[in-house]
Amino acid sequence: MSDAIDYSSLKKGGFMRQKQKGYFSLRLAVVGGNLTAENIKTIAEVAEKYGHGYVHMTSRQGVEIPFIEFSDIEEVRGKLAEGGVKPGVCGPRVRTVTACQGSAICPSGCIDSYELAKEFDERYFGRELPHKFKFGVTGCMNNCLKSEENDLGVKGGYIIDYKPETCISCGVCIKACREGALKMEDGKVVIDKSKCNNCGRCVKSCPVDAWDYTPGYIVSFGGLFGNQIYKGEQIVPIIKDKETLFRVADATIDFFDKNAKPGERFRHTLQRVGEEEFRKQIQKAYEGV
Amino acid sequence: MSDIAFDEEVDITDKVCPLTFVKAKVTLDELEEGQILAIRMNDGEPVQNVPRSIKDEGHQILKLKDNEDGTYTLYVKKIGD
Numbered sequence: 001m002s003d004a005i006d007y008s009s010l011k012k013g014g015f016m017r018q019k020q021k022g023y024f025s026l027r028l029a030v031v032g033g034n035l036t037a038e039n040i041k042t043i044a045e046v047a048e049k050y051g052h053g054y055v056h057m058t059s060r061q062g063v064e065i066p067f068i069e070f071s072d073i074e075e076v077r078g079k080l081a082e083g084g085v086k087p088g089v090c091g092p093r094v095r096t097v098t099a100c101q102g103s104a105i106c107p108s109g110c111i112d113s114y115e116l117a118k119e120f121d122e123r124y125f126g127r128e129l130p131h132k133f134k135f136g137v138t139g140c141m142n143n144c145l146k147s148e149e150n151d152l153g154v155k156g157g158y159i160i161d162y163k164p165e166t167c168i169s170c171g172v173c174i175k176a177c178r179e180g181a182l183k184m185e186d187g188k189v190v191i192d193k194s195k196c197n198n199c200g201r202c203v204k205s206c207p208v209d210a211w212d213y214t215p216g217y218i219v220s221f222g223g224l225f226g227n228q229i230y231k232g233e234q235i236v237p238i239i240k241d242k243e244t245l246f247r248v249a250d251a252t253i254d255f256f257d258k259n260a261k262p263g264e265r266f267r268h269t270l271q272r273v274g275e276e277e278f279r280k281q282i283q284k285a286y287e288g289v
Numbered sequence: 290m291s292d293i294a295f296d297e298e299v300d301i302t303d304k305v306c307p308l309t310f311v312k313a314k315v316t317l318d319e320l321e322e323g324q325i326l327a328i329r330m331n332d333g334e335p336v337q338n339v340p341r342s343i344k345d346e347g348h349q350i351l352k353l354k355d356n357e358d359g360t361y362t363l364y365v366k367k368i369g370d
Contacts, residue, residue, distance in 0.1 A: 168351070170353050172340040172353050172363075175332075176340070
């Protein structure tokens with residue numbers, strides 16, 4: 001038996017080695033930035049008893065409890081589990097799935113971001129990969145959750161359809177649209193689909209619901225926001241259903257898993273192997289063929 | 290197009306967000322159900338957002354008129370007390 005500390009296994013369990021010898025900052029599992037009151041009470045108790053009485057809120061909606069001693073790790077795990085708190089992950093795997101409050105709470109939301117974050121979390125969280133992989137979900141074009149900085153980012157939008165028979169020609173949507181995609185001609189709204197960015201502001205501002213709309217998912221791939229910065233790119237049109245969304249996400253993760261070198265972020269894999277094959281596979285997943 | 294007859298008017302061109310909406314809402318609160326308020330607002334951010342906020346409060350938007358002087362007038366029928 002060796003007393004050597006297995007750092008990589010601790011990282012997998014969310015324990016980040018601190019610069020202070022023998023101490024770890026314990027990262028907790030948080031999905032879409034939500035914790036229950038019970039979770040928070042438990043975290044507070046653990047921080048007081050085993051840490052230094054404070055927590056750190058991470059840049060990706062996580063919570064870490066710094067100054068956990070190595071010898072307390074098992075006890076801390078047990079205490080947290082009693083309050084329904086699970087350890088998070090560090091290292092080369094699928095990380096915390098971030099989300100805004102989405103359409104369940106926010107008037108601007110076009111999709112239920114939190115619900116989708118939970119589904120991504122159940123499907124992918126902790127999955128072993130050549131390097132870290134980040135998912136983020138934002139509910140609308142306001143982009144509070146910064147979709148494009150993630151390896152796979154999802155942004156909610158509306159696919160719109162105008163109902164001239166219901167329209168009262170009030171003109172509110174024309175001004176609500178920030179893309180200049182709408183104009184009034186003979187008392188009816190004319191849409192320039194090439195300018196529409198699916199923000200849904202026309203739908204949300206319309207006083208008489210003269211729009212049919214389908215919530216959709218705008219997916220961006222290969223974002224980075226660390227040592228290098230790269231804006232994730234949209235390579236397929238807005239996706240209308242979750243089945244297609246998950247097919248596309250599966251294809252993305254599989255491509256990364258198969259093609260990335262250890263320690264290589266997704267964007268760098270795409271740059272090294274070329275995007276053409278990836279685009280082909282995503283197109284296939286998008287079309288479901 | 291002829292203007293809509295209204296019961297009260299308020300000018301919010303002297304306010305910035307969120308006081309634009311607050312000033313309009315305070316005026317609406319003083320009206321009786323069914324009365325019509327004309328709200329004069331600036332182009333840009335107010336006209337992009339105030340109509341939607343009024344709608345979200347449950348009132349009925351009748352018309353947005355371009356005054357062609359950089360301002361718009363929104364006609365709103367008060368719904369509820």
